[in-house]
Amino acid sequence: MEEKHVLVVFPxxxxxxxxxxxxxxxxxxxxxxxxxxxxxxxxMGRNMGKPPFATRESIPNLRKKExxxxxxxLGIKDLRLLGYRDKTVEFEEEEKIVNEIKALxxxxxxxxxxxxxxxxGVHPDHDATGRATVEAVRQLAKGKRPKLYCIAITKxxxxxxxxxxxxxxxxxxxxxxxxxxxxxxxxxEAMFQKPxxxxxRIKKWLKEEIFWLYQFQSI
Amino acid sequence: MQPIDxxxxxxxxxxxxxxxxxxxxxxxxxxYAAHRNDAAMAVSAFxxxxxxxxxxxxxTGDNPYRVGxxxxxxxxxxxxxxxxxxxxEERLLLAGHDTxxxxxxxxxxxxxxxx
Ligand SMILES: [Zn+2]
Numbered sequence: 001m002e003e004k005h006v007l008v009v010f011p012x013x014x015x016x017x018x019x020x021x022x023x024x025x026x027x028x029x030x031x032x033x034x035x036x037x038x039x040x041x042x043x044m045g046r047n048m049g050k051p052p053f054a055t056r057e058s059i060p061n062l063r064k065k066e067x068x069x070x071x072x073x074l075g076i077k078d079l080r081l082l083g084y085r086d087k088t089v090e091f092e093e094e095e096k097i098v099n100e101i102k103a104l105x106x107x108x109x110x111x112x113x114x115x116x117x118x119x120x121g122v123h124p125d126h127d128a129t130g131r132a133t134v135e136a137v138r139q140l141a142k143g144k145r146p147k148l149y150c151i152a153i154t155k156x157x158x159x160x161x162x163x164x165x166x167x168x169x170x171x172x173x174x175x176x177x178x179x180x181x182x183x184x185x186x187x188x189e190a191m192f193q194k195p196x197x198x199x200x201r202i203k204k205w206l207k208e209e210i211f212w213l214y215q216f217q218s219i
Numbered sequence: 220m221q222p223i224d225x226x227x228x229x230x231x232x233x234x235x236x237x238x239x240x241x242x243x244x245x246x247x248x249x250x251y252a253a254h255r256n257d258a259a260m261a262v263s264a265f266x267x268x269x270x271x272x273x274x275x276x277x278x279t280g281d282n283p284y285r286v287g288x289x290x291x292x293x294x295x296x297x298x299x300x301x302x303x304x305x306x307x308e309e310r311l312l313l314a315g316h317d318t319x320x321x322x323x324x325x326x327x328x329x330x331x332x333x334x
Binding site: 049051057058122123124 | 243263
């Protein structure tokens with residue numbers, strides 16, 4: 001894990017904590033700078049807290065604050081809010097998003113990018129974000145492409161993609177990861193109210209972070 | 220938000236009658252509905268800043284509630300509403316939450332566009 005700079009690209013506040021929080025914390029603890037490009041503020045999320053303390057109109061600002069808190073916990077010092085709207089990423093002009101991500105890559109020169117695996121994101125925003133990020137990297141000269149770790153969450157991911165290329169045990173940064181997940185209070189409060197055995201099951205699920213290395217066709 | 224008081228909501232609705240207003244209307248069962256349960260489809264729809272005028276607006280039902288707004292050429296309708304508030308920008312927010320506190324339906328009315 002010798003990285004210079006890691007760029008994380010996800011559409012929703014909390015994607016970073018659930019999908020890669022332990023891995024991100026490992027990087028920042030080792031002194032590797034991490035930049036998080038978050039496309040939306042999760043404006044259309046269903047969770048409003050339990051009991052609900054947010055409304056559809058107040059949730060964008062609340063989630064922005066929760067995201068900043070989570071970044072603080074994870075040691076992310078560079079947060080870029082790209083200003084798209086939850087649920088609408090796939091309907092934007094893809095080239096515009098690709099160019100924004102390409103500009104970030106050119107600015108930061110990351111050695112590793114973490115995003116969603118296109119068509120394995122379940123949420124359409126995840127897929128659109130993965131597609132745009134993969135396309136941005138594809139457009140770079142072959143020798144200049146950073147590594148691309150992709151998160152796949154579809155049920156058939158192993159059937160289609162094979163076994164994950166990276167299975168990262170995040171036991172050592174688990175408490176940071178859980179604290180970051182907790183920081184997204186409006187979204188995760190209900191989860192932490194579940195009975196202990198259910199919570200243990202969740203903890204086990206959180207302990208491993210798995211990624212597929214995106215393979216470009218050799219053109 | 221607080222549990223709906225239908226008389227207060229009716230008064231609030233009356234304030235928007237015969238004015239050009241903006242609405243936010245949505246319903247959703249979550250983007251992960253199909254992922255978590257093979258039998259379910261992920262279903263959602265929203266309109267943000269629909270510009271309408273209604274001549275009659277009513278809240279009916281008994282927790283959850285329904286709201287219907289009659290327009291010259293049609294209707295705006297929402298079912299499953301449980302909570303309400305007038306927010307800091309004087310907008311009428313109505314929402315239906317499930318037992319986990321998640322939004323299932325929302326209808327907001329405002330004289331100014333929503334951001
Ligand atoms: Zn997400």
